[in-house]
Amino acid sequence: MKTVRLLLWLPLIAFLIVLGLVSSGLIKPHSTTIQSQMIGRPLPAFTLPSGRAGEAPLTSTGFADDKPRLVNIFASWCVPCLAEAPELMVLKREGIRIEGIAIRDRTEDLAAFLQRNGDPYERIGRDDTGAVQIALGSSGVPESFVVDGKGIIRAQHIGEIRPEDMAGLIAAVQGAR
Amino acid sequence: MKAKNQRLMLVLVALGALTGAALLAMSALRDQASYFYTPGDALRDHVELGRAVRLGGMVEKGSLRREADGVTIDFRVTDGAASVASRYTGIVPDLFREGSGVVAEGRFTAPGQFAADTILAKHDEKYMPPEVAGAMHETKSLKR
Amino acid sequence: MIAETGLAALWIAAAFALLQTLMGFAALGGEGRPLIRAVRPVAVVQALMTATAFAALLLVFWHTDLSVKLVADDSATTLPTIYRIAGAWGNHEGSMLLWVTILALAGAAVALFERRLPERTLAATIGTQGLIALGFFAFLLFSSNPFARLDVPAAEGNGFNPLLQDPGLAFHPPTLYVGYVGLSVAFSFAVGALLTRDIGATFAKAMRPWVLGAWIFLTVGITAGSYWAYYELGWGGWWFWDPTENASLMPWLAATALLHSVTVLATRDGLRAWTVMLAVVAFSMSMVGTFLVRSGILTSVHAFALDPKRGAFILVLLALYIGGALALFAARVATVAEGNRFDPVSREGALVVNNLLLSAILGVVLIGTLYPLGVEAMTGEKLSVGAPYFNTAAGPLALLLVAVMAAGPVMRWRRDELAVVGRRIMVPTAIAVLALVAALLFAPGLHVLLLLGLTLAAGTAAASVAPLWKRNLRRTPLFTWGMVVAHLGVAVSLAGMASESAFTRETLVAARPGETVHVGPYAVRFAAIDPAAGQNFTAVRATLIATRGNADPLTLQPEQRTFDNPPQQTSESAIATRLDGQLYTVVGEQVPGGRWQLRLWWKPFVTLIWAGGALIALGGLLSLLGRILPRRGVKVEQHGYTRAY
Numbered sequence: 001m002k003t004v005r006l007l008l009w010l011p012l013i014a015f016l017i018v019l020g021l022v023s024s025g026l027i028k029p030h031s032t033t034i035q036s037q038m039i040g041r042p043l044p045a046f047t048l049p050s051g052r053a054g055e056a057p058l059t060s061t062g063f064a065d066d067k068p069r070l071v072n073i074f075a076s077w078c079v080p081c082l083a084e085a086p087e088l089m090v091l092k093r094e095g096i097r098i099e100g101i102a103i104r105d106r107t108e109d110l111a112a113f114l115q116r117n118g119d120p121y122e123r124i125g126r127d128d129t130g131a132v133q134i135a136l137g138s139s140g141v142p143e144s145f146v147v148d149g150k151g152i153i154r155a156q157h158i159g160e161i162r163p164e165d166m167a168g169l170i171a172a173v174q175g176a177r
Numbered sequence: 178m179k180a181k182n183q184r185l186m187l188v189l190v191a192l193g194a195l196t197g198a199a200l201l202a203m204s205a206l207r208d209q210a211s212y213f214y215t216p217g218d219a220l221r222d223h224v225e226l227g228r229a230v231r232l233g234g235m236v237e238k239g240s241l242r243r244e245a246d247g248v249t250i251d252f253r254v255t256d257g258a259a260s261v262a263s264r265y266t267g268i269v270p271d272l273f274r275e276g277s278g279v280v281a282e283g284r285f286t287a288p289g290q291f292a293a294d295t296i297l298a299k300h301d302e303k304y305m306p307p308e309v310a311g312a313m314h315e316t317k318s319l320k321r
Numbered sequence: 322m323i324a325e326t327g328l329a330a331l332w333i334a335a336a337f338a339l340l341q342t343l344m345g346f347a348a349l350g351g352e353g354r355p356l357i358r359a360v361r362p363v364a365v366v367q368a369l370m371t372a373t374a375f376a377a378l379l380l381v382f383w384h385t386d387l388s389v390k391l392v393a394d395d396s397a398t399t400l401p402t403i404y405r406i407a408g409a410w411g412n413h414e415g416s417m418l419l420w421v422t423i424l425a426l427a428g429a430a431v432a433l434f435e436r437r438l439p440e441r442t443l444a445a446t447i448g449t450q451g452l453i454a455l456g457f458f459a460f461l462l463f464s465s466n467p468f469a470r471l472d473v474p475a476a477e478g479n480g481f482n483p484l485l486q487d488p489g490l491a492f493h494p495p496t497l498y499v500g501y502v503g504l505s506v507a508f509s510f511a512v513g514a515l516l517t518r519d520i521g522a523t524f525a526k527a528m529r530p531w532v533l534g535a536w537i538f539l540t541v542g543i544t545a546g547s548y549w550a551y552y553e554l555g556w557g558g559w560w561f562w563d564p565t566e567n568a569s570l571m572p573w574l575a576a577t578a579l580l581h582s583v584t585v586l587a588t589r590d591g592l593r594a595w596t597v598m599l600a601v602v603a604f605s606m607s608m609v610g611t612f613l614v615r616s617g618i619l620t621s622v623h624a625f626a627l628d629p630k631r632g633a634f635i636l637v638l639l640a641l642y643i644g645g646a647l648a649l650f651a652a653r654v655a656t657v658a659e660g661n662r663f664d665p666v667s668r669e670g671a672l673v674v675n676n677l678l679l680s681a682i683l684g685v686v687l688i689g690t691l692y693p694l695g696v697e698a699m700t701g702e703k704l705s706v707g708a709p710y711f712n713t714a715a716g717p718l719a720l721l722l723v724a725v726m727a728a729g730p731v732m733r734w735r736r737d738e739l740a741v742v743g744r745r746i747m748v749p750t751a752i753a754v755l756a757l758v759a760a761l762l763f764a765p766g767l768h769v770l771l772l773l774g775l776t777l778a779a780g781t782a783a784a785s786v787a788p789l790w791k792r793n794l795r796r797t798p799l800f801t802w803g804m805v806v807a808h809l810g811v812a813v814s815l816a817g818m819a820s821e822s823a824f825t826r827e828t829l830v831a832a833r834p835g836e837t838v839h840v841g842p843y844a845v846r847f848a849a850i851d852p853a854a855g856q857n858f859t860a861v862r863a864t865l866i867a868t869r870g871n872a873d874p875l876t877l878q879p880e881q882r883t884f885d886n887p888p889q890q891t892s893e894s895a896i897a898t899r900l901d902g903q904l905y906t907v908v909g910e911q912v913p914g915g916r917w918q919l920r921l922w923w924k925p926f927v928t929l930i931w932a933g934g935a936l937i938a939l940g941g942l943l944s945l946l947g948r949i950l951p952r953r954g955v956k957v958e959q960h961g962y963t964r965a966y
Contacts, residue, residue: 248829
């Protein structure tokens with residue numbers, strides 16, 4: 001019977017629909033999979049107002065001073081940034097220079113955040129549009145970049161810094177002369 | 178019943194039953210599915226009191242207090258900017274402490290006051306609940 | 322050396338799987354009698370090679386060879402021997418290798434023992450089994466190599482999640498895998514039959530033992546898993562509707578439906594297309610379950626490590642196998658003649674209702690499990706679906722199913738009358754009414770679903786033994802006994818679930834040593850709290866003395882354990898089992914005032930839940946034996962009105 005023949009294709013169609021749904025769940029970018037294209041390239045030029053009241057702006061030209069450092073992209077409203085704050089303080093104690101770029105944040109909120117969680121940053125730049133973040137090839141917060149003494153981006157760490165990432169990051173920064 | 182019709186009948190009955198099941202499912206989902214909120218979202222969205230929801234964030238440092246009965250704790254769940262007072266009666270899962278990530282299931286009994294029925298913790302010292310972590314997650318109440 | 326041997330064996334097995342597939346399908350050409358004969362030994366060799374690879378993995382874990390990445394990630398020299406070995410399948414790569422090994426062994430078993438099926442269909446079946454194996458070999462060899470080496474051997478392993486360090490671990494996953502993979506055999510049978518258009522009573526009789534076997538293992542696996550979670554997680558719950566649990570429940574639901582449908586096909590040559598469809602669905606559920614657990618797209622208490630790449634690979638396999646089978650189904654089954662007719666009021670009709678209800682429950686569980694995914698994909702909203710949904714949506718359907726189960730077994734094949742059926746179940750109905758009255762009198766205020774549960778459990782328990790009434794018990798076929806025992810098991814399990822939900826008593830308190838607390842009929846004295854230690858943990862242990870009336874006191878010693886590799890704390894509950902329930906005790910943290918948190922439950926008749934599960938599996942075993950052992954002189958009439966169970 002014609003009707004029966006047609007109806008027999010329904011299971012396959014239903015399966016394909018569910019498959020499509022589930023596939024989209026996989027394709028949606030998960031936090032750790034978008035790599036920056038900037039690795040191996042120099043820092044893009046930028047000047048950002050300071051995130052601390054009364055301080056000088058953060059400029060890219062200051063990075064080629066023979067000192068390797070970690071550039072940490074964060075925000076006071078970002079929960080995993082809260083989680084990685086203690087690790088950043090440990091890194092600072094280990095002698096790693098950390099520069100911060102705060103995304104879409106306010107000076108007062110930043111001050112409160114740093115007061116609560118400690119301030120590991122040498123300097124902080126406020127990126128209110130997220131333009132510098134995008135220029136760096138970062139797709140979210142938090143992310144950290146290892147930048148060598150010549151201002152070249154050497155490595156990217158996506159997501160919050162966890163205790164098990166510490167040794168690798170310290171080695172990466174110290175090795176990036 | 179003629180043989181030719183029986184297969185058709187069965188197919189139609191099956192279709193009917195499965196459609197019925199799907200409708201039943203959707204109606205139950207509407208009432209019983211539990212949305213996830215960070216403290217900022219929950220305060221901004223004025224979550225309906227008494228409705229089963231999940232609240233996620235970090236346990237605010239300095240906020241954990243044990244009540245006199247020894248089995249009830251009060252603490253604040255924070256997303257870095259906003260925080261919600263929570264209360265839980267029971268034995269907390271291991272590794273639940275100040276500064277750790279937490280997802281609690283329960284209801285709001287008053288604006289800003291959450292009653293937790295269950296505290297979820299994966300048995301992993303590095304637990305950051307997937308809903309809370311992720312570079313893409315933005316607390317809606319603060320996005321500009 | 323051993324690891325390289327394992328890897329080599331895996332490659333060779335994959336090559337043989339390819340050969341198996343090609344030969345099996347080439348035999349469809351019709352001229353290939355030598356091919357058909359030769360494909361059997363090929364399947365056996367493939368299985369031997371796969372088993373060799375798995376044995377290599379076991380050895381590597383037993384010796385804690387820290388130069389193998391998997392061992393370094395998931396094991397440690399400090400582990401007790403049993404967990405060093407069982408750790409081989411406590412991770413993604415190892416468990417996939419176990420899956421593939423069981424798949425290969427099942428294929429070999431079919432090749433060696435299947436005698437009823439026509440040769441051409443059998444060859445197509447073995448070919449399909451080989452095709453499934455190929456996909457999983459590719460997955461293992463190209464994306465989840467269990468034998469990958471570390472350039473520098475690790476000094477010590479990362480250890481093994483303490484929550485999984487339990488005898489149940491050695492038992493639960495392999496049991497479930499035999500179930501999942503057993504359904505692959507049903508799938509292969511179905512595809513083979515579709516390819517040769519050979520769907521009838523012979524096909525059903527050949528497939529039935531394999532379905533029964535897989536189903537028994539799934540039942541045991543789920544029951545054991547539920548009990549393990551109950552005593553291990555320390556929350557007193559026995560089912561959490563966690564995606565991983567659902568991943569095992571969904572194939573079980575489909576397999577139960579298939580079991581009943583294949584009986585109709587074997588006994589009455591009816592429901593041909595339906596049975597084939599269910600065989601495809603059942604294996605699909607196995608694969609969907611595998612995907613859910615390994616891809617990280619759902620948050621679960623015990624999902625494996627997150628990796629979208631693995632999820633993508635399984636998704637592709639899923640699409641190819643299930644999509645292919647469903648397309649084959651749609652294209653071919655219309656050309657297969659319909660089976661025998663039956664009246665709506667008949668044994669077949671009741672089994673159709675059984676199948677529809679099981680499929681509806683399966684649909685409800687599947688929708689609830691996938692819904693969070695769909696919503697997040699489309700709107701970015703994160704939500705969760707838990708017990709309230711599943712109980713509301715699936716609960717009534719399940720109760721309805723149990724009610725129908727009371728009537729089905731006493732119905733005649735082909736045609737019966739409602740009034741006559743009604744008369745046959747009068748006694749069970751009376752018992753159900755008595756139970757209802759008793760519940761209303763002694764436990765007023767119960768939720769309606771629980772009331773129904775208790776009532777139906779009583780009635781269906783009585784109804785399940787009805788087919789034995791007025792029969793010569795010694796000449797009743799084994800498979801009839803199987804049906805009776807399995808259905809009784811369902812009623813028993815339901816009674817346990819309803820009783821636990823309705824009558825559990827809980828006490829949560831912070832107490833000082835020396836104090837006494839009460840829970841249910843028990844007075845529990847908190848006698849002492851002491852330090853304790855095991856091979857890889859330190860602990861605090863509470864000693865509780867529980868007394869009830871004039872009975873001897875019970876001693877229970879719950880613990881809080883602390884592990885350091887990886888750092889974790891777990892709670893070890895102490896449970897005392899009595900005839901009428903369990904006393905479940907947990908100790909928590911120390912709190913100010915020299916007090917310790919204690920959580921105590923009295924759970925009446927909770928053990929019936931798993932006793933029922935065991936009965937269900939036993940019933941399945943009796944049925945299986947009844948079908949595969951040679952029968953002595955019991956003639957079973959299949960036509961007209963004669964009783965045919």
